[in-house]
Amino acid sequence: MILSFAEMTTQASETPNKDIPEEINGLRMTRQRQEVYRFLMGERIHPTANEVFMGIKKALPNVSLATVYNCLEALVQHKIIRQVNFDREPSRYCPNLDEHGHFHDETTGTIHDVKFKPGINLTDLLDLPPNTVIKDIEITLRGQLA
Amino acid sequence: MILSFAEMTTQASETPNKDIPEEINGLRMTRQRQEVYRFLMGERIHPTANEVFMGIKKALPNVSLATVYNCLEALVQHKIIRQVNFDREPSRYCPNLDEHGHFHDETTGTIHDVKFKPGINLTDLLDLPPNTVIKDIEITLRGQLA
DNA sequence: TTTGTAGCAAGAACTATTCTAAATATCATC
DNA sequence: GATGATATTTAGAATAGTTCTTGCTACAAA
Ligand SMILES: [Mn+2]
Ligand SMILES: [Mn+2]
Ligand SMILES: [Zn+2]
Ligand SMILES: [Zn+2]
Numbered sequence: 001m002i003l004s005f006a007e008m009t010t011q012a013s014e015t016p017n018k019d020i021p022e023e024i025n026g027l028r029m030t031r032q033r034q035e036v037y038r039f040l041m042g043e044r045i046h047p048t049a050n051e052v053f054m055g056i057k058k059a060l061p062n063v064s065l066a067t068v069y070n071c072l073e074a075l076v077q078h079k080i081i082r083q084v085n086f087d088r089e090p091s092r093y094c095p096n097l098d099e100h101g102h103f104h105d106e107t108t109g110t111i112h113d114v115k116f117k118p119g120i121n122l123t124d125l126l127d128l129p130p131n132t133v134i135k136d137i138e139i140t141l142r143g144q145l146a
Numbered sequence: 147m148i149l150s151f152a153e154m155t156t157q158a159s160e161t162p163n164k165d166i167p168e169e170i171n172g173l174r175m176t177r178q179r180q181e182v183y184r185f186l187m188g189e190r191i192h193p194t195a196n197e198v199f200m201g202i203k204k205a206l207p208n209v210s211l212a213t214v215y216n217c218l219e220a221l222v223q224h225k226i227i228r229q230v231n232f233d234r235e236p237s238r239y240c241p242n243l244d245e246h247g248h249f250h251d252e253t254t255g256t257i258h259d260v261k262f263k264p265g266i267n268l269t270d271l272l273d274l275p276p277n278t279v280i281k282d283i284e285i286t287l288r289g290q291l292a
Numbered sequence: 293t294t295t296g297t298a299g300c301a302a303g304a305a306c307t308a309t310t311c312t313a314a315a316t317a318t319c320a321t322c
Numbered sequence: 323g324a325t326g327a328t329a330t331t332t333a334g335a336a337t338a339g340t341t342c343t344t345g346c347t348a349c350a351a352a
Contacts, residue, residue, distance in 0.1 A: 030299065030348095049339080064301045069340065074299095085233050088309080090339060101272065106281075115273040125271070126247065126287075127261040134289040135252075141272075143280040174318090176330065195308080210332045215309070220330095234340080236308060 027078040035060050036071040037095070040081055046092040046102070046111040084111070086140060101139030114141065173224040181206050182217040183241070186227055192238040192248070192257040230257070232286060247285030260287065 020034045029037070035056040040047070047055065053068045072093055075081045084092045086104055092111065094102075101114040116122065123134055166180045173179070181202040186193070193201065199214045218239055221227045230238045232250055238257065240248075247260040262268065269280055 028298085032300075062301075064303095066302075066341085067300055070300075073341095083233070085231065087229070087231055088237065088339095091234065103274065103278070103280075112275065117271055117273055120271045122271075125263050125266045125268075126285075127263055128249065128287075129258065129291060131292045132249070132289060133292050134249075134287050136288040138284075138286040138288075139272075140284040140286075141274075141280050142282040142284075143278060145275060146277045146279050174329085176317090178331070208332080210334095212310085212333075213331055216331075234308095 024080050025078040027074055027080065030071075032060065032063055032067050033071045033074060035063070036068060037075060037080065040093055040095040044095065044113075046084055046094050048090040048092055050090070052093065084138075086111075086142075099137075101141060103141040103143070105145045106142060107144050112145075114139070170226050171224040173220055173226065176217075178206065178209055178213050179217045179220060181209070182214060183221060183226065186239055186241040190241065190259075192230055192240050194236040194238055196236070198239065230284075232257075232288075245283075247287060249287040249289070251291045252288060253290050258291075260285070 020029055020038060022029055024037075027033070036052055039052055039055045043055070045051075049065065049068050049072055052072070053063070053065045056063060056068075072081070072083070076083050076093075079097070080095075082094045082097065084094050084102055086092070086102075094113070096113055099116065101116075103112045103114045104110075105112065122137055122139075128134070166175055166184060168175055170183075175183070182198055185198055185201045189201070191197075195211065195214050195218055198218070199209070199211050202209060202214070218227070218229070222229050222239075225243070226241075228240045228243065230240050230248055232238070232248075240259070242259055245262065247262075249258045249260045251258065268283055268285075274280070
């Protein structure tokens with residue numbers, strides 16, 4: 001495959017991604033951010049930064065791992081995606097913005113989104129100190145899909 | 147303060163800790179493991195490995211950080227304490243073995259144990275795939291204690 | 293065009309944690 | 323109690339995910 005000059009340059013002027021808007025939540029969607037976001041939306045496998053890096057290389061051969069980290073951080077900070085951590089493992093990234101938890105299947109290593117049953121408000125079930133303002137809840141499950 | 151010869155030696159033969167048994171859950175409680183565990187039980191502040199390290203130095207001047215990590219890992223693996231992770235921050239350690247979550251107060255940086263209200267079974271509230279064996283649940287809250 | 297700002301790439305730096313190797317302690321057996 | 327095997331500790335080196343620095347490119351405003 002022969003790359004056009006535009007495809008070989010390093011920055012956002014490269015061939016645009018038609019199906020992803022130029023801006024989301026006030027964040028300018030550069031070509032790199034678009035590819036990172038597209039990859040997350042496509043394979044919803046909660047990939048690590050490095051898996052994203054490898055996954056977008058075909059579309060963006062000159063992208064750097066630092067840029068992937070920058071893009072992921074920007075997307076997280078603008079609440080376009082979420083960062084998910086399991087113990088001390090590499091961070092993973094999730095484009096599902098609905099309130100949900102994460103089930104880590106130990107046999108396959110895969111991660112599955114877990115919804116709450118309808119009508120459940122989690123903070124109601126917790127014995128929280130009075131005057132507590134909760135900004136974020138994270139639920140992580142570990143086990144096996146027998 | 148003048149240290150006795152026993153206090154200056156490096157291993158478990160040092161002055162025993164009366165109030166901590168010689169063995170817990172099949173783990174031999176060496177002097178180092180005793181001091182790590184005693185510190186966790188005393189200041190229930192979910193300290194990091196480094197905070198434990200600094201906290202037990204007065205009692206055990208020659209202890210090394212690697213040993214603190216070794217002790218913490220041994221205690222975790224024998225289910226004497228629990229390891230708690232917040233995002234990518236350094237791991238913290240908790241001697242409370244009851245099922246509980248952790249509330250991270252962003253203003254003070256402190257961490258508080260959060261119990262569930264009586265009669266709550268968390269897995270009942272989740273929309274889990276069938277035939278799922280859950281081995282561990284972790285609940286983490288972030289916010290402010292207004 | 294000029295000038296300013298944002299974004300990117302490459303590699304260095306950072307840091308929590310783990311590993312390695314040698315010394316010491318404890319345990320089992322005599 | 324000596325002796326040999328095993329477990330633990332220590333200091334420092336190594337690791338790895340992530341962040342930082344620097345120089346460069348793209349884009350926007352004037
Ligand atoms: Mn990663
Ligand atoms: Mn630590
Ligand atoms: Zn998810
Ligand atoms: Zn706790």
